[in-house]
Amino acid sequence: GAVVSQHPSWVICKSGTSVKIECRSLDFQATTMFWYRQFPKQSLMLMATSNEGSKATYEQGVEKDKFLINHASLTLSTLTVTSAHPEDSSFYICSAMDEEKGLNSPLHFGNGTRLTVT
Amino acid sequence: QKEVEQNSGPLSVPEGAIASLNCTYSDRGSQSFFWYRQYSGKSPELIMFIYSNGDKEDGRFTAQLNKASQYVSLLIRDSQPSDSATYLCAVKGGSNYKLTFGKGTLLTVNP
Numbered sequence: 155g156a157v158v159s160q161h162p163s164w165v166i167c168k169s170g171t172s173v174k175i176e177c178r179s180l181d182f183q184a185t186t187m188f189w190y191r192q193f194p195k196q197s198l199m200l201m202a203t204s205n206e207g208s209k210a211t212y213e214q215g216v217e218k219d220k221f222l223i224n225h226a227s228l229t230l231s232t233l234t235v236t237s238a239h240p241e242d243s244s245f246y247i248c249s250a251m252d253e254e255k256g257l258n259s260p261l262h263f264g265n266g267t268r269l270t271v272t
Numbered sequence: 273q274k275e276v277e278q279n280s281g282p283l284s285v286p287e288g289a290i291a292s293l294n295c296t297y298s299d300r301g302s303q304s305f306f307w308y309r310q311y312s313g314k315s316p317e318l319i320m321f322i323y324s325n326g327d328k329e330d331g332r333f334t335a336q337l338n339k340a341s342q343y344v345s346l347l348i349r350d351s352q353p354s355d356s357a358t359y360l361c362a363v364k365g366g367s368n369y370k371l372t373f374g375k376g377t378l379l380t381v382n383p
Contacts, residue, residue: 197375234332251369261314262318266315
């Protein structure tokens with residue numbers, strides 16, 4: 155159980171274009187999902203908390219107008235990187251937890267999306 | 273500011289040995305503790321979680337928690353080359369359910 159699906163697994167785009175990444179909880183509902191970013195040889199950094207039916211909460215230093223988050227249903231959150239630039243190239247990973255098991259239950263991660271901006 | 277500290281390693285052990293990974297955390301209000309394994313280029317995979325002081329065993333893995341010392345560890349018995357990965361310690365507090373990660377320890381198990 156507790157499977158999180160993320161799509162696409164990799165994407166290459168040109169500078170200035172936008173890229174949408176989808177994150178789905180397959181066998182549970184998630185009012186909250188989390189988006190992380192990981193640069194090479196660094197740990198995961200939380201970008202934002204996606205809240206179903208309301209605005210996302212962004213971590214300090216993360217531009218909300220650049221990283222648009224939409225959590226339209228209890229099983230789907232999307233992250234759109236707008237006007238992507240080479241410095242946005244990174245590994246983006248979403249996660250969610252089965253809230254029916256309590257707020258301290260583990261986060262389960264999608265397989266990640268490797269974004270390369272040329 | 274919550275902090276989670278891990279020995280950066282790398283840690284190298286021979287096949288069949290016990291690998292010991294350590295983690296300390298700063299927030300005494302933390303309530304749940306997790307170990308994730310991350311292979312190069314892949315997303316983290318949950319290995320163990322522990323909520324109470326003491327040991328928790330799952331196969332070759334044992335998580336140990338000491339809240340008084342704000343210390344959590346992961347022991348891997350009979351280490352295998354396939355255990356070679358970065359191990360991430362993560363802590364979740366009681367006030368919210370954001371997960372704070374350490375920087376990870378790179379483990380190499382040599383055949």
